[in-house]
Amino acid sequence: MGSSSDENDKPISLYGTSSPSQQPLLSKPPHLDDSPPPPLPPPPSYYDRRRESDASQYLQISYNYGPRPFKDLPFLILFLVFVLSTFGFGIFAVFHRNANYSNLSSFVYDSNSTSCVEHKNQLSSSSNWVFFFFSSSSPVLKDLIWTLVITLVLSLPICLLFLLALKRYTKHIVYASLPFFILIPIFFNVYWFVACTLSSSCSDAFPLVYRILVLIFVFLVNGVIVWIFVANWHRIELTVSIIGVASNALLKNLGLFFVLPFLSLCLIVYYAPIVVFLVFARSNGKIVARESSGEYSCDWKEDGWVPAYYALAILTMLWSAAAMVEAQVFVISGTIAQWYFTKEDSAPRRSTRSSLRHAFGPSSGTICLSGLLIFVVRVVRSIVDTARQGDISGFVSLALRCCVNALLSAIDFLNKFTINFAAITGEAYCLSARMTFELLKRNLLSAVFVETISTRLLAGIAFVVSAIYAIATWAILKGVSDVGSDSYFVAALAWLLLILVLWYFVHVLDNVVDTVYVCYAIDRDRGEVYKQEVHEVYVYLPISRNHGSSPITGV
Structure with a gap:
């Protein structure tokens, strides 16, 4: 796990000119006379051996520039088995399809042969809807397409300008955006209430009592947001500094702005044949006669393997999506x-x-394992939430849900910085999880809390920017187009598209914050300073006192 960078890249050391990793852990004093050697000390206890092992192991943590061996290969092999099986059976489904599936409406039951036969004179009109859709395109559809395309094109420069502004004017943007977190929901709340009251159709469908209840509920939510800001006001300044450090780090690596969307595009291209396979899988079967209340009809019966293939393909797609997120x-x-x-x-x-x-x-393989864990956690959590909304009740059910939620929280706790550490050291997933926990524990840093308010602030700023863009889009549509009330719908979709892009940008910046946090912990563990501006900010993060004493420092 040691770094192979050259000696000129050595950082400032808090312990002098030499790194603590260069100091000998054991020394043997020379015997200058012929006196008998002193008695041997008692053998070290297990705790002493463990502490010595930990000290010699963890002081060498740094970025691994050297060659890295393959890790967690069984999970990579399992993932490839899923992918190859999905594509293999999908190709079989394409070539084994039944051409009569698209002409099902042309088949009628023949009582003489007691089977379904094709009626030649009956024409299928299943493809007419495509022509009807394109021939009846309205100005609203054209304006919607152009608005979404322009929004998608402008999203990249908007993100870049957003990043530049966060680096240079972080404090100004944060403090200028805070009032909008309250004013924009209030504006939309009052505007909706007044517009619905003036509209006869809306007021008839939504009585005054319910409108007042919604109005009061939104105001209560705004009050909760104000209380959150007041309660965390002492952390705003630290949050501003953390966002500025992360923005600077991301600006130094602008290549990520092109690589990450490219990976998302690769995932879409990878999904395309699987979707085609799923479509063709439905056409694997035969047309059979079914009897219902004395009447016979012709229905489609899928082959027995088709539902299993659907389950395999969907699991592969979900695992691939989770693995791609972890890869990014x-x-x-x-x-x-x-x-x-x-x-x-x-x-x-x-x-x-x-x-x-x-x-x-x-x-x-490590990425596949991490993606599998994330996928399983999300599936189990959705099942637990569904069971909570159902009719299942009782003490046993409550205890089971508590145990499952505790297990899922433990996995999330374990996984939070594991993939960051694995990217730095190249270690396997389980070892990275253990070493990350020990690294943060030795340095009294929390593995749960970095400064979560920074993520919420960035998401709020993204909401403000996208809302301003949606209002500008609505004003432009009202001025240059005659879509009428449909302009609200088009502006809402433009807002949704832009906020999804900005939230993805926030997700990237959030991962930068986590990575810098792990790098800062490694610096602190080694007693070195690679980035002075990072230490000046992250040193003010709250210290966790829940880990007990460190095996190295004894704190």
Whole structure:
């Protein structure tokens, strides 16, 4: 796990000119006379051996620039089995399809042969809807398409400008956006109430009592938001500094802005044949006669393997999506870590490319395992939430739900910084999880709380920016188009598209915050300072006193 960077990249050491990892752990004093040697000390206890082992192991944590061996290979093999099975059976479904599936409406029951036969004179009109859709396109559809395309094109420069503004004017943007967190919901709440009251159709469908209840509920939600800001006001300044550090780190690695959307595009391209396979899988079967109340009709009967293939393909798609999310986090972490562990007057070369090579090479099994855990946690949590909304009740059910939620929270706790650490060191998933926990424990840092309010603030700023964009879109549509009241619908979809893009940007910035936090913990553990501006900010994060004493420092 040691770094192979050259000696000129050595950071400032808090312990002098030499790194603590260069000091001998054991020393043997020379015997200058012929006196008998002193008695041997008692053998070290298990705790002493463990502490010595931990000290020699963890003081070497740094970015692994050297060759990395493959880790967690069984999970990579299992993932490939799922993918190859999905594509293999999908190709079989394409070539084994029944051409009569699209002509099901042309088949009628023949009492003479007691089977379904094709009626030649009956024409199928199943494809007429496509022509009808395109021939009846309205101005609203054209304006909607153009608005969404323009929004998608403008989303990248909006994100870049957003990032530049966050780096240079972080404090101004945060404090200027805070009032809008309250004013925009109040504006939409009052505007909706007045517009619905003046509209006869809306007021008839939504009585005054219910409108007043919704109005009061939204005001109560705004009051909760105000209380949250007041209760956390002392952390706003620290949050501003953390956002500024993360924005600077992301600006130093702008290649991520092109690599991450490219990975998302690759996932879409990868999904395309699977969707085609799912469509053709339905046409694997035969037309059979069914009797109901003495009447016979022709229905489609799928082959027995088709439902199993649907389950396999959907599981593969969900696992692939979770693995791609973890791969993107891995690439972000590896790229930012290389920037962090580089001197200020030099820039890392091909950092994003090497992170991609590690993510889809030696650490691909680790990413598959992490994605599988995330996927399983989400599925189990959705099942638990569904069971909570059902009729299942009783003490046993409540205890089971509590145990499951505790287990899922433990997995989330374990997984929070594991993939960041694996990207830095190249270690396997389980070892990365254990080493991350021990690293943060030794340095009295919390594995749960980095500064979660920064994520909420960024999401709120993204909401404000997208809302302003939606209002501007609505004003432009009202001025240059005659869509009428449909302009609200078009502006709402433009707002939805832009806020999804901005929230993805916030997700990237949030992972940068986590990565810098792990790098800061490694610096603190080694007694070194690679990025002075990071230490000046992260040193004010709250210290966790719940871990007990550290086996190295004894604190």
